[in-house]
Amino acid sequence: MKVLVINCGSSSLKYQLIDSVSEEVLAKGLCERIGIDGRLTHKPTGKAEVAIEAAMPDQKAAVSLVLAHLTDAVCGVIADLSEIEAVGHRVVHGGEKFASSVILTEEVIAEIEKCNELAPLHNPANLIGINACKDLMPGVPMVGVFDTAFHQTMPKKAFLYGLPYEYYEKYAVRRYGFHGTSHSFVSKRVAEILGKDVKDLKTIVCHLGNGSSICAVDGGISVDTSMGFTPLEGLVMGTRSGDLDPAVLEYIAGKEGLDVKGVVNVLNKKSGVHGISGVSSDFRDLDTASKEGNERATAALDIFAYRVAKYVGSYAAAMNGVDVIAFTAGIGENDKGMRAKIVEYLGYLGITLDAEANDCRGKERVISTPDSKVIAMICPTNEELAICREAVALV
């Protein structure tokens, strides 16, 4: 079966066409600057990449262009649109309504719309992508895969905040968690690699990318995760502050003459390692700056590693033990220096880094020594493949 995986944002759209049997990517690409001017990068496997400027006034125009390229005589990979048997859509927020992926019927779409106010920057854009695909590929089953769904198994003690209970009842304020598709994929893959049943493993997944989160997975089930009501909570990220004393909001608002929205914008976009270092949100730039003696870049890297180590410790406590610590996403898969820095904190768990094994990028590999009591490993994530599998399972 050929499955089109769509991740539609407000101004960009990522896609992959995957053969679900071989799990090979037939083509992938990215539409950027939707609603501004429009740029498409289309990468068909085994053929030359195409990069064009083309008008994309809205998401429907972008999807239309993608479909035209997938079926193009030169850069296409299928003869006809009828070869696409399912479309898997990434949806950021499913609230408490969706604990698993679903076929996108009109009723389901109406329910997702109700979650829009929980993710105002993402969900409406996801829905526009869904509706565009429905219009352009009538009759093709569409599946919604939620970032939040995997975490719906968290117990109340993990998802409730120390706020008046009525805010949960009236406004649904609670921890939802994100990156669920990745945490689910990686925790299952870790068990496969180690030849264990996922039900027998306590795993801490460290998804360290531009946005970063950690998840405690006990027996295949998410029991806690570091992102919260929004992706702002938890780790210090590329540009997000992560955990913070909420009283800082009022104080900074007063000092800088900002309203709450203005401060939250700073916490989301101008903070994290970027804000601390004043250099960049990209760990390659931070590494270079740190090696050149930039003290703020060094501090940013130290703070990032320290926060990750603190979360790992708290989740080992929450699960009363841990068998595997898995590193994934841009930093987790590629940054051997950062992995080493984090693992250095974990000696008390009986983990020793195998420096030689750690000297790699993007490989499925154990990076702790054989005598370590807990396994540390790299496990690359693949959210598109996870979405493809969900779509196939439901269709």
Ligand code: ADP
């Ligand atoms: P997201 O999906 O959240 O945008 P990714 O998971 O793609 O992010 O991670 C992107 C980040 O990964 C980059 O900002 C960079 O900090 C880091 N990264 C990617 N490659 C490397 C590398 N070779 N060394 C160090 N860091 C890297």
